[in-house]
């Protein structure tokens with residue numbers, strides 16, 4: 537792997553960095569308190585091509601490689617994980633999956649709108665009763681002539697109340713338990729029978745809309761199925777394998793923000809007659825954050841490099857997600873420690889970084905699930 541970025545990659549990183557510093561970071565605390573980002577940010581992300589990275593230009597995407605996508609995701613995560621999550625889901629889990637599995641008609645219908653920011657996507661896998669054991673989902677899609685009628689509910693769906701299309705997973709064959717009876721559908725969010733309720737009171741990612749979706753006999757044409765019937769779980773897992781790289785990149789951004797904040801505060805805050813940066817134990821905290829940033833970044837870039845070279849990457853993606861999410865929590869906590877009591881109030885960024893980081897060890901597969909995936913890959917034994 538070549539660790540030197542190309543000119544194009546440097547340029548996209550500069551663009552994302554400047555955009556984050558100008559349009560996101562100054563507002564992150566305010567959006568967190570208001571429990572909503574300013575939604576005009578979506579159009580701005582679309583205008584810069586950040587919602588279409590890696591999607592072919594013929595479908596309205598901005599092309600580019602996965603390392604560029606990771607660089608942009610890192611920067612957005614450095615500014616505000618709530619904004620980063622909007623992109624990771626709408627582009628990372630939905631648009632990329634439509635590009636990979638969609639029919640020509642599905643690609644032409646959804647990709648230009650998703651890539652421009654005119655529309656947002658959400659990813660409906662988790663249900664109130666099934667999280668880690670996603671293959672046990674119970675939402676049903678029953679064939680009626682040229683349509684499917686879908687009933688059930690989905691929980692904790694990022695972008696849920698803002699989305700225009702739901703990439704939804706439902707059981708099309710109740711006689712087949714487990715993953716083989718599941719299919720994927722592209723369900724317009726304004727479909728009659730689909731209701732959405734926002735989940736409030738989250739610890740972090742408060743600027744992001746998270747929703748419970750209820751489907752009561754929602755009718756979609758058979759052409760809304762994404763990928764072959766019964767292959768929905770493969771669609772979901774292929775989306776999540778790449779999605780975990782995106783979460784990892786967001787965590788690198790959080791850890792980098794923690795490092796920046798800790799270094800800056802340690803240089804300004806004086807105790808015992810000198811800036812706290814002069815105390816060895818403060819340097820230890822900063823060194824630990826710095827090592828976490830570098831290690832998480834290298835693991836994440838490796839995944840992008842593997843994808844761009846067409847090599848297998850799923851276990852490496854789980855590895856990066858597991859390490860980077862735990863590292864982001866550690867880094868944010870260490871940064872809070874550097875700030876002392878001031879780290880505990882929201883005038884300084886460390887507390888928000890810690891709250892935002894915490895969920896990264898939970899979604900797109902908890903840390904325990906990543907360990908089971910890595911363990912299965914190494915031993916050949918499934919311990920689920």
Ligand code: FAD
Pocket residue numbers: 625658659660661662665666667668669691692693694695738741746895898899900901902903904905908919920
């Ligand atoms: P459970 O599966 O009930 O797990 C509870 C605990 O048991 C965890 O510690 C887990 O690691 C452990 N556990 C479970 N099984 C095992 C096992 N076999 N071995 C060892 N330990 C085990 N989902 C979506 O589909 N789309 C989204 O956009 C989305 N966004 C989200 C946004 C937020 C803010 C949150 C909080 C969640 C989101 N989720 C989303 C759901 C998320 O993916 C699930 O919460 C996650 O998969 C865990 O499922 P669960 O909450 O049901 O926990």
